[in-house]
Amino acid sequence: MARTLYQWFADSAARFGDEPALEVGGDALTYAELDACAARLASAIARACGGPPRRVALYASRDVLAYAGYLAVQRLGAAAVPLNPAMPDARNRAVAEAARPDIVVAGTGGPVPSGLCAPVLRVDPVLRADPVLLDPVPHGSGDASGGPGPVAADPDDLAYVLFTSGSTGVPKGVPLRHRGVDAYLSHVIPRYELGPGCRVSQTFDLTFDLSVFDMFAAWGSGAALVVPRGYDLLKPVSFVARERLTHWFSVPSVISMATRLRRLTPGSMPSLRWSLFCGEPLTLRQAEAWRRAAPAAVLENLYGPTEMTISCTQYRLPEDPAAWPATPNGTVPIGLPYPGVEHVVLDGDGEPAEEGELCLRGPQRFPGYTDPRDNEGRFAGDPGLSPDPAIGAGPAVPPELWYRTGDRVAWRDGVLVHLGRLDQQVKISGHRVELGEVEAVLRGLPGVEEAVVLALPGEDGEPELRAACTGSCLDGVTLAKGVAEVLPGYMVPRTVTSLERLPLNANGKIDRRAVATALTG
Template structure:
């Protein structure tokens, strides 16, 4: 493995800010902030956090939309050495409160419409709340009272919560020493320099946002933030804002195509187009080649636990020359040079097709709740057989993280062949079917429930639920569920059955259920 440069997230930003203070760092709508202006605002907010909280916090929740103040607040937390815990203002309040409490956040930076979120907690459990003004700006020079910057590579950069099979989201802490190798590698790989202009499509609860922010700022580029409306016409946004780099889930492009908002041949400024977080089809990239004829196209892969992405597959030239791969998807490619990957079959031995297991400097050190580490790691050395980690001994750098993804090696590259468990991707979001089922079981009329992930006509994946119990009006049921989980976890259809199909072992027969849900009408 190659050696990589190590910096904290704030250092990646600050070094560019000191080197090129007048260069544009951030564009949100018609507002443009230079690196110096964004740094001054971050320092101002950092001083306000310390003044109100009494000291630098350990973890900071950020509950805000994509405003200048939200980005400055993110940097302010990093400046103080605090791990950031992004919370989506559009997610149910109770879910956000549960996550904040599990994370033990000490300070919450909130946008206007989330100002009252934490007032629901007992005072002794309430974090220090600092409301962000959408028109927040730094007044005057950088404040002198701000504590010295924290440059601890072993400190927590961010804490994200992924869907958990127990019905409770799993906390994934990523340290600066995990994310820094990723940034160092990709800033160089994608040629991010002053003058490059990168999109910021991903929400802040999606780990890919860290690439958007810190690969851009670390390379000295400009972060250009689209509105929700802009994402329905991505090509217009790319052209109008002269973007050089685009990174999104492929469904953004499919939705634009469905709406007739995907003109061909116009995105000529794009040098690199990155897609990830869900399977990327050959049809999708062939279409994008017509949209952005000069762009290199990349399929990137990696779970949150491996600091965003750990593989890359690049496509250049005309689409007619691209090889075809099994399943009609684009390969996830090859491992980053500083990471290690192995495919292990069901017998625990290396295979040409098996579960992808990964280790290296981007691999996290374990879940927020150490009890969730058991079964998610394994020991394996050349010539031996893999042994599952049971949690009885400390994790080490030698342990491999089990991605749960079935991968096949074809012509020297890796091709993703689906999940080994019940985890699926819905509109780019990782969803544990078990978590959705656990929430549905809380409804007082539900006796038994199961959820299936079914393909749609346009190549997406949707969740469909079946339950046994008293009949509930589907619209009422969906509204109830929408108060419990984010929108991407609400099944597209919820049907009542007299009973769920069972297999010979008395367990829910999920294959039979999927057939019923795919063909049966009504509820």
């Protein structure tokens, strides 16, 4: 029987009540204490809503409220909708408008955006004070109690709803079911040998789906979740060493940042047993730098769109760096799909091929976007949709359909290599150009640490290649000549701009739109 997220946590709380569950902002809570915090907050939410809610938005980040609040929502059998206080108010309002939560739970430390389409329950971030309901309750009297006990949820109910960027500028709602997360946790917890005594990093904001691994792979196993302070993310090596972390999970950009700060010295992270990276391509150079600093850790590269529940493929680098693979674009392979995740690579005609778009299905696949219009073109085959009130206005997409990831992959030596997004394959002067191939050549030139290549409109309106690089003593003309020595002329960037650092988005990924702005002035 598939377990819900709260059941994964509750089972650990029953077995490991005195073990550390959460360390954040100077507070340390055992499993029993964190469960008690979640129970108190769940009762307050239920009273404010006049009963168990359907969806709850969390306007909190990196404090006890954020984590106890997430558990409280799961305890009530509701779906969590994380909001990011660091995001613009307009973005949070757009997410709330699309999600339609019954209530917004927020801390008392700062203002909450107006117009969030739901009453706001203000809570002391460390749950020392009684919650205060700011807005009128839209239904009921607000004095009914959901009771102190957990509300039984079905594995096919929604666990959370996250929002990704939409091509129209409106955030796309991605609902995920408990059943999919259960399949995921059942695989990753034993694979990474998680359990009491393990100390797991929490580098991702709750609006980023990879945070679900941080929280529930830890809490589903009896491990401790260790949350960095803001400045810790700028100095990950110091954070790992100080907190004696055993498991690290982040985007690869963290490696580049630590390299720039000259923090990745050999053997500087001796406590790490597992190093996991996901969210963007992991280069072999980045992996080599991290491996030297954490020589005792197994290093894995993971891949997975939000729509496939956190991650769904894995590649473990061999212990001997001499046995590491060589790939066309200098990135670590994404490997093979998890058990139960079905996969097919389709060419432009929709036929199975050695290279093309990766399409996926199985228990980890999401049921379809909250707005049914976003489903168009995202599934291989005729959706044949029928209404499903569980995911909102959207219908459930039949499970036999393949989710089209939009990612180009190729089979190399029995594993999948990520070649970039479909929209990163461009035509220059009639020639097909893989931006990742140009980036790989730039990264191989002396002094270059990171490289991003974009196809931007030229003066004549036709696309032209422009590049941004980070590193030391870089000269754009010299770098362009270096590319010209390896690649044909149509693949040589017209300009190569040296930047102190590549801009990152809120999830720590390279922000290509911001790079484009930097290159065009």
